[in-house]
Amino acid sequence: MINKSLFLTYLYLLIYILLSSGVILYNKWVLSPKYFNFPFPITLTMIHMGFSGAIAFLLVRVFKIVAPVKMTFEIYATCVVPISAFFASSLWFGNTAYLHISVAFIQMLKALMPVATLIMAVLCGTDKLRWDVFLNMLLVSFGVVISSYGEIHFNVVGTLYQCTGIFAEALRLVLTQVLLQKKGLTLNPITSLYYIAPCSFAFLFVPWYFLEKTGMDVSQIQFNFWIFFTNAVCALLLNFSIFLVIGRTGAVTIRVAGVLKDWILIALSTVIFPESPITSLNVIGYGIALCGVVMYNVIKVRDVRAAQTATDSIPERMNKDWRIDKKPPSLYAPDINNDDDTSSGKVSPMTEVNVDEQIPLMASSRLSHIGHSQLSSRDA
Numbered sequence: 001m002i003n004k005s006l007f008l009t010y011l012y013l014l015i016y017i018l019l020s021s022g023v024i025l026y027n028k029w030v031l032s033p034k035y036f037n038f039p040f041p042i043t044l045t046m047i048h049m050g051f052s053g054a055i056a057f058l059l060v061r062v063f064k065i066v067a068p069v070k071m072t073f074e075i076y077a078t079c080v081v082p083i084s085a086f087f088a089s090s091l092w093f094g095n096t097a098y099l100h101i102s103v104a105f106i107q108m109l110k111a112l113m114p115v116a117t118l119i120m121a122v123l124c125g126t127d128k129l130r131w132d133v134f135l136n137m138l139l140v141s142f143g144v145v146i147s148s149y150g151e152i153h154f155n156v157v158g159t160l161y162q163c164t165g166i167f168a169e170a171l172r173l174v175l176t177q178v179l180l181q182k183k184g185l186t187l188n189p190i191t192s193l194y195y196i197a198p199c200s201f202a203f204l205f206v207p208w209y210f211l212e213k214t215g216m217d218v219s220q221i222q223f224n225f226w227i228f229f230t231n232a233v234c235a236l237l238l239n240f241s242i243f244l245v246i247g248r249t250g251a252v253t254i255r256v257a258g259v260l261k262d263w264i265l266i267a268l269s270t271v272i273f274p275e276s277p278i279t280s281l282n283v284i285g286y287g288i289a290l291c292g293v294v295m296y297n298v299i300k301v302r303d304v305r306a307a308q309t310a311t312d313s314i315p316e317r318m319n320k321d322w323r324i325d326k327k328p329p330s331l332y333a334p335d336i337n338n339d340d341d342t343s344s345g346k347v348s349p350m351t352e353v354n355v356d357e358q359i360p361l362m363a364s365s366r367l368s369h370i371g372h373s374q375l376s377s378r379d380a
Contacts, residue, residue: 005248012244013253017261019238024103024265025272026231031098034275038221041095042208044231045088046201051232052239053197056190066190076195079179084199086172092204093165100158101151102276103269107262108147109162111289114296115140116170124174136296143289150281189239255297259290 030036030044038044059065071080097106115137121127148154180187187195245254266286270278 009248012241012248013257016238016241016245017257017264019234019241020261021265021268023231023234023238024106025268026234027095028098028103028269028273030227030231031095032273033099036224036227039099040212040216041099042092042204042212043216044228045091045095046204046208047228048091048232048235049088049197049201049204051229052193052236053201055236056193056197059190060194066188066194068194069185069187069191071185071195075183075185079183079185080195080199083172083175083179084196085203086168086175087196088200088203090165090169090172091200092207093161093168097158097162097165100155100161102153103273104266104276104278104282105147105151105154106162107266107269108282108286108289109144109159110166110262111140111286111293112144112163112166113170114293116167117173120167120170120174124178126174126178132299133296136292136299139292140289140296143285143287143292145285146288147282147285150279150285152279153276189243193236193239255294259294262290 027044030038031041033039060068094106118127118129118133118137122129148159245257249257266278270276
C-alpha cells in the first residue's frame with residue numbers, strides 16, 4: 001500500500017508542474033498575435049496582480065485565514081516598495097518576451113537565473129565569488145550561448161526583454177533576503193501577495209498608462225472575461241501549490257521537479273506552438289547549461305548541509321564543556337561513557353533552503369540566492 005504522506009508529496013509536485021507549465025503556456029497563448037492576440041503584457045500582469053491582491057485581502061482581512069505581519073510604514077517604504085518594483089519589472093519584461101520569442105527558448109534562457117542571482121548577490125555583498133561556482137556559471141553561460149546560436153527564430157529584442165526580466169528577478173530575490181531578513185520578517189505566499197501585489201500593481205500602472213493605454217483605446221480586441229479570469233486563477237493557484245510543495249519537500253526534490261518541469265514544458269510548447277520548433281543545437285546547449293545548474297545546486301545544497309552540521313555540533317560542544325567545567329579537578333579528563341548524554345542538548349537542524357526560480361512571491365526569510373526559478377515569479 002502506498003504511503004499516504006509520500007502520495008500527497010508526489011501529488012503536490014504533479015499539481016505544481018501542471019500549474020507552472022499551464023500558466024506559462026496560457027500566458028503565451030493569450031499574448032501571441034497568432035492565437036488570442038492580446039499583445040498587452042503589462043495589462044495582463046496588472047490583471048494578475050489586481051486579482052491576487054484582492055484574494056489575499058479577503059483571506060487576510062475578511063476571512064482572517066492568515067494573520068498579517070507587523071508592518072510599519074518604515075519597513076513598507078524601505079523593504080516592500082523596492083522589492084515590489086523589481087518584482088513588477090521582472091513580470092513586465094518576462095511577459096513581454098512572449099511577444100517576440102518562443103516558450104522553449106524562454107525556458108532555455110531561464111537557465112541563466114543562477115548566474116544572474118549570483119552576480120547580484122556578489123554586488124550586494126551577500127555572497128562571495130568562489131572558483132568552483134564561477135566555473136559552473138561559465139558552463140551555464142556557454143550552454144545558453146550555444147542554445148541561442150541554434151535558435152531558428154532568434155530575436156534580439158525578445159532575448160533582451162527576457163534577460164532583463166531575469167536580472168530584475170535576481171535582484172528581487174537578493175533584496176528580499178537582504179531587506180526582509182534584516183527586519184526579521186517572514187512572509188508566506190498569501191501575506192506576500194497581500195503586501196506586494198497592490199504595490200506592484202501601482203508600479204505597473206505608470207508604464208501601462210504611457211505604453212499600452214493608447215493602443216488599447218484604438219484596439220479592436222474584445223475583452224473576454226472568462227479568459228482573463230481563468231488565467232488569473234491559474235496564476236493564483238500556482239502560488240498556493242508552491243506553498244504546499246515547499247512545505248513537504250526539500251531543496252533537492254524541488255530542484256529536480258523544476259528541471260523535469262522545464263523539459264516537459266519545452267516538449268509541450270513545440271506541440272502546442274508548432275511554429276516554434278527546437279533544433280539539436282537548442283537541446284545540446286540547454287543540456288550543457290542544465291549540467292552547470294545541477295552542479296551549482298549540488299554545491300549550494302552541500303554548503304547548506306555543512307552549515308547544518310556545524311550548527312548541530314555547537315550545542316554538543318557547549319554541553320560537553322559545561323559538564324567538564326562542573327567536574328572536580330581530579331575528574332577533568334573527558335568521560336567517554338557520558339558522551340551519549342550530549343544528545344539531549346541537540347537542536348533541530350536548520351531548515352534547508354527551499355527556493356526555485358519559479359517562485360512567484362516567496363518572500364520567506366529562508367530565501368537565498370539559489371533561485372530558479374524560476375518555483376519564478378516568472379510564471380505570474
